[in-house]
Amino acid sequence: MGKCVNHPETETSYKCMKHNIYLCDQCLECRDPELYCKYRSSCPIWFLSKGTRKLDESGQTPAREATCRVDFSPDGKSAEVPAGATLLDAAGKADVYINASCNGKGACGKCKLIVEDGEVEKTDTALLSDNEKQKGYVLACQSRVKGPVSVRVPEETIERKLRVAGMGEEITRRLQGRVTEISPMLEKISMELSPPSLDDPVSDLDRLKRGLKKNGIDTNRTNIGLPVMRQLAAAMRNKNWNVTTSIMHKACSSEVVAVEPGNGAHPGLGLAIDIGTTTIVVYLVDMADGRVIAATSGHNRQASCGDDVINRIVCAEKNGVKKLSTLVLSTINTLIREAAEGAGVDFRDIGNVVVSGNTTMTHLLLEIEPRYIRREPYIPSISEFPVLKSGSIGLKANANAAVFVMPGPASYVGGDIVSGVLYTGLHRQEELTLFIDVGTNGEIVLGNKDWLICASCSAGPAFEGGGIRWGMRAEQGSIESVTIEPVSFEPRIKTIGDEPPRGICGTGMIELISEMMLTGIIDQRGKFQLDADHPRMGAVGEEPAYVLAFADQTPMDEDIVFTESDIDNLIRSKGAVYAGFTVLLNQIGVSFDMIDRVIITGGFGQFLDIDKSVTLGLLPDIDREIFHYYGNSSIGGAYMALLSADHRQSAGEICNAMTYMDFSTNTAFMDEFTSALFLPHTNLEQFPSVSAKMRETAN
Known part of the structure; x- marks a missing residue:
């Protein structure tokens, strides 16, 4: 059994041996019916889609189900689907990428296509503007084909593809030098084997093992399963004993997972x-x-x-x-x-x-x-x-x-933190380091090359945009930086990509609340102090809100606002993180002035303002020079492990070296959390520089 290549939620037993993919009942159609295939004589997919058809009760061959052709431009691809299928189904069958982040439920509004010719049955949706509807836009998941139809992938989706590819160049520069020698888990070895003869009558399997030994593979610790054995006779003779063997390297052994004819030993x-x-x-x-x-x-x-x-x-x-x-x-x-x-x-x-x-x-x-x-x-x-x-x-x-x-040391500290430690290298260094991952779970690691202790506190998804009215990830159009003029209370905002604002990401939220507190728009509890009649004050229902951007400045034609509920969510998130590392340090007898380096990770965006993070009460009020921001360290560590066997081994060593501290029954954590539910903190003595700023702005 395997997962259908077009419908990963569906398990199926139908496997195309030519392409090594699974197809479910909806997709049972030979992909290359005009090409020679050595598996065809025993292929159930060919038999069910192109071979014999069962007779109906009258003894006649039933008519084939009516199908409709869907053409996609500018990809130049097409698919035949049953009448009534959605355009999203057709795109999957034609292998045309459509962003359907809600999994085809019609809730995200991202699977947009433009109908250029033909007719589809559409479900009315508020996720398309009147202007888009006039231009022929439809949601692929909510549009069913009635006959031949031609659709076009919108320009904005094509631009998204270009950004997806373009981002790789910037990331490559940032990761350059992290891995010096590439050693993948799945290795392809091309071999030219000697054909059998009366003087050399060994079996195909023994001949393969002999070739592997010549290439440095320990065959005594290499498993070869029955599916591969079934491939051997045809694969070896197809290209005159030139074969490519795929070997999966594991911790204590290896496995031959495929043998294919010819020289196909490219790194992939x-x-x-x-x-x-x-x-x-x-x-x-x-x-x-x-x-x-x-x-x-x-x-x-x-x-x-x-x-x-x-x-x-x-x-x-x-x-x-x-x-x-x-x-x-x-x-x-x-x-x-x-x-x-x-x-x-x-x-x-x-x-x-x-x-x-x-x-x-x-x-x-x-x-x-x-x-x-x-x-x-x-x-x-x-x-x-x-x-x-x-x-x-x-x-x-x-x-x-x-x-x-990636291995994980505990229920609430997982492989993402092991990956982050691997990426930052703190497990190899003398300096006492505090590692803080500001995400939904708020994981913390303290230590150096000699010892590592870790903990987790539920910070919630606020810093990643969850639970915030206009919160979003750090992507194009998100507000990432905010300053507020202290007299007029007018904000100056900067968005990623300098595009019109569509929402606000983690760094923008941190700066916004910091600025609102220092300018007196909110008090230490996060409650608004600004007069309700001020031009920058609005409301969501009966809840007061600060207007970051007016409707005429946004592509949605709506005000981007920040409410008291949004502020409360951020205060709770920052309070959980601050309480977490405070308790961790106190439990092992370490003070903030003993720390040599603070590493901050998380999907915040390009910049994190340390001063404003301290003003918010997210980070401790200590020497700013020891703070270092590493961005998404989890994906960085995953990249290193992907390319290097040494880094994969290090991941296991890091995991085994971590000691986990559980906060679930720790009363000290709840005490610290309650104290941290103010801006920046109930105890202002822990934030001397912020106290000085507050006195200065008050005067």
Whole structure:
């Protein structure tokens, strides 16, 4: 059994041996009916789609189901689908990338297409503007074909593809030098074997082993399964005993996963995947030189089941792990497809994958029961995974691709933090380092090359845009920087890409609240002090709100506002993080002045203002020179592990070196958390520089 290449949520037993992919009942059609295929005589897909057809009760061959041709431009691809199928179904069959982040439920409004010819049955939606409807825009998931139709992928989607590919160049420059020697998990070895003779009558398998030994492979520790044995006779003779063997290297052994005729020993492609609770990031990597050829990110569709890992686990208990796995797998496969389309490559060339994520996310991806993560004594089912095959997971890659899942030391400190430590290198350095990952879970690590202690506090998704009215990830059009004029209270904003504002990301939120407090717009409790009649004050229902950008400045023609509820969510998030590392330091007898370096990670965007983060009360009020921002360290560590066996080994060593501190029953944490629910803190003695600023602005 495997996952359908077009419908990853569907398991199927139908496998195309030519392309090494699975197809479900909806997709049972030979992809190359006009080409010779050596598997055809025993291929159930060929038999069911092109071979004999069952007779109906009258003994006559039934008429084929009516199909409609859908042409896609500018891709130049087309597909035949049954009448009544959606344009999204047709796009999947034609292998045309369409962004459907809500998984075809009509809730996200992103799967836009333009109908140029033909007629479709449309469901009315408020997610398309009147102007878009007049131009022929439709939502692919809400439009069903009635006959032949021609559609065009909108220009903005094509531009998105270009950005996906263009981002890789910048990321490659940032990661350059992190890996000096590439050693993938899935290695392809091309061999020219000697043909058998009366003088050399050894079996095909022994001949293969002999060739592998010559190439430095320890065959005594290499497994060769029955599916590969079945390939040998044809594969060896097809190209006159020239074969390419795919070998998956594991911790203590290796496995031959495929033998193909001819010389196909190219390095192929790799994937580094960061599965965040809120955001998923994918890097598509050239395994020959380590270049990131495309990078993309998207909202984790599991968010429909709750913002944090506890809610996800509860949802899994009620509706089954399968549902949560399908949602995250659908998100990842959409991003893989987007990256491959943007780079102009075939996802079937992906042979190596590294997945980094917290413990709950990795369990749910792999359909492993997560319920005991939230039950005392809080133990996960798996902490360190063997190398897996992509086909068994359902990832959109070569079915034999090797998948390494970053190990995690505890239920609430997972592989994403191990990956972050690997990326920052703190496990190899003398300096006492405080590592803070400001995300939905708020993980913390303290230590150096001699010892590591870690903890986690639920910060919520606010810094990643969750629970904030106009919150969004750090992408084009998000407000990333804010200053407020202290007399007029007029804001000056900067957006990523200098585009019209569409929302506000983590860095923008931190700067906004800091500025509002120092200018007196809000008090230390986060309550508005500015007169309700001020031009910059608005309301959402009866709740007061500060207007960051007026409707005529935004592409949505709506005011971008920040409400008291938004402020309260941010204060709670920053309070959890500050309380977390304060308790961790106190428990082991370390003060802030003993720390040599503070590393901050998280998907904030390009810049994080340390002064304003201290003013908010997110970070301690200590020497600013010791703060260092590393961005998304989880994907950085995944990239390093993808390319290097040494880094994969280091990941295991880091995981085993970590000691976990549990805050769930720690009364000191709740005391510190309550104290931190003010701006910047109840105890202003811990923030002397902020106190000085507050006195200065008050005068």
